[in-house]
Every structure is written in C-alpha cells, then in structure tokens.
Amino acid sequence: MKTILYARISTTDQTAAHQRTQAEKAGFTIDTVVVDEGVSGVSTRLADRPEGSKLSYMLREGDTLVVRRVDRLGRDYQDVTDTIREMMKRGVVVRTVINNLNFDGATTDPMQKAVRDAPINFMAATAQAQAEATKEAQRAGIAHAKGRDDAYRGRKPSYTRIQFDIVRAQLTQGASVSAIARDTGLSRQTIYRIQEDPAEAEAALARWAA
Known part of the structure; x- marks a missing residue:
C-alpha cells in the first residue's frame, strides 16, 4: 500500500x-x-x-x-x-x-458512513446549485450586454473568462477572497466586485467578447 x-x-x-x-x-x-x-x-x-x-x-x-x-x-x-x-x-x-x-x-459502521457521505452529498447539491447560478449569471450577463449601446463597452475587464469561472467556482465552494486572489492572481478588489455583482461581471466579459 x-x-x-x-x-x-x-x-x-x-x-x-x-x-x-x-x-x-x-x-x-x-x-x-x-x-x-x-x-x-x-x-x-x-x-x-x-x-x-x-x-x-x-x-x-x-x-x-x-x-x-x-x-x-x-x-x-x-x-x-x-x-x-x-x-x-x-x-x-x-x-x-x-x-x-x-x-x-x-467503512461499514453506519455512523462513520453517515459522517463520510455527508460532505459528498453536500458537494453534489452544491454542484447543482453552482451550475444553475452560473447559467443564470450568463443569461443575465448576455441580456445586460445586449441592452447596452454597442458603442459603449466601459472599461475592459481586468480578468479573463477562465479567471472569472475560477472565482465563481471557488466562491461557491466557500474559499476565502485571499485564497482566491492567490490562485487567480487577481486583486482582492476585483474578486469582491465579481462577488457583489456576478451578472455585471459576466456582462463586462460579454461586451468585450472575452
């Protein structure tokens, strides 16, 4: 072993x-x-x-x-x-x-199995919630972007699509802002903005086709 x-x-x-x-x-x-x-x-x-x-x-x-x-x-x-x-x-x-x-x-002990399976069941439920939240943010972001004047896109996002997805996923998993900053290389301020308004953060990416 x-x-x-x-x-x-x-x-x-x-x-x-x-x-x-x-x-x-x-x-x-x-x-x-x-x-x-x-x-x-x-x-x-x-x-x-x-x-x-x-x-x-x-x-x-x-x-x-x-x-x-x-x-x-x-x-x-x-x-x-x-x-x-x-x-x-x-x-x-x-x-x-x-x-x-x-x-x-x-593990065969019923109590130990329950303790073992609890986080697995929690993760499965969280996965479903995360997937639904991501889809909703994407729909809102696209709709928001279409409602804006094409000539006005605002400031280009300081994060990429991959970084945005990582931030959203890790926030859902309960990771701290400091830990996410280390993993993504983004500033804490950027992560807070994504956390506070994910739809607008998604819209910014859509406006810039990022």
Whole structure:
C-alpha cells in the first residue's frame, strides 16, 4: 500500500514541494507526488489532465490518495463527487490536508458512513446549485450586454473568462477572497466586485467578447 499526493499547481506562488511539506506536517507519509502545472481546475476534469489521468492506473486497492483540498479532484463539485465515489469503489482512500476529510469506501459502521457521505452529498447539491447560478449569471450577463449601446463597452475587464469561472467556482465552494486572489492572481478588489455583482461581471466579459 502506498500514499500518493496529487497536486494541481495553478499559480506561480504555489509549488509541489510546498504542498508536500504541508501534507507531511499534517501527518502524511508521502511515497509519490503527482503534479499538474498550469492546468485549469475549472474547465478540465481530473481524467483529462496530463498527470491526473495517470492516477487511475497508479492507484491500487488499499492505497491512499492525498490532496490539499477536494477541489483539486475535479472541475466542479459534481466532477469531484464522481471522482471520490469512483476511487472508493476501487478501494482507494481519499484524504485531504485541509479540513482532514476522509473518504473510505471500506467503512461499514453506519455512523462513520453517515459522517463520510455527508460532505459528498453536500458537494453534489452544491454542484447543482453552482451550475444553475452560473447559467443564470450568463443569461443575465448576455441580456445586460445586449441592452447596452454597442458603442459603449466601459472599461475592459481586468480578468479573463477562465479567471472569472475560477472565482465563481471557488466562491461557491466557500474559499476565502485571499485564497482566491492567490490562485487567480487577481486583486482582492476585483474578486469582491465579481462577488457583489456576478451578472455585471459576466456582462463586462460579454461586451468585450472575452
């Protein structure tokens, strides 16, 4: 049995070595580190990432997969939920450094199963809510953009479409503004603007066809 740390590095101030150090400080003994760098966590499933796709044949029954947070395992909560359930079916234990979550498919005790399944069910529900909120923001943004004079587009957004999606996803997941700023490279002020009026933030992208 082995313990594999999977790290997705999205910004220049993150490193695999730092994430490994965090994991070891949390009590994990890491045998192997698998790293995806510069891969969008919002638009790319784990199975479609260059290194993440290798986990399916690296992990065996009884192995442990360690991640900093569950959001490293997929592009949204539904994807994360599906990934965790698939890992548990194969007998792989999934654990997180942050919040010390433990997803073990071998658990038979009813109380332990309830504690294990609660965050999975929460993530599934959140995934649905996030998807609906994103679609609504997109519809509002497009309608808002069409209602404006084409000659007036306002200031060009300081964020890209990918950054906007990351901010929306991480806000839904409860991440702090400071953490999102580190992950995206955006200013806290920009993130607050997106948080306060996602429809207008979406409209700005639509006006600039970004």
